[in-house]
Amino acid sequence: MQAVLNAHFHLDGVVHIRVRSQLMNNEVIFFH
DSSP, rough: HHHHHHHHHHHHHHHHHHHHHHHHHHHHHHHH
């Protein structure tokens, strides 16, 4: 059970980081 939770949080973190970097890239493009 703990392994499943850890895997879920890991995937969620990866997705969050990707979305966040995408938003930051969009901001950089927008402001320059």
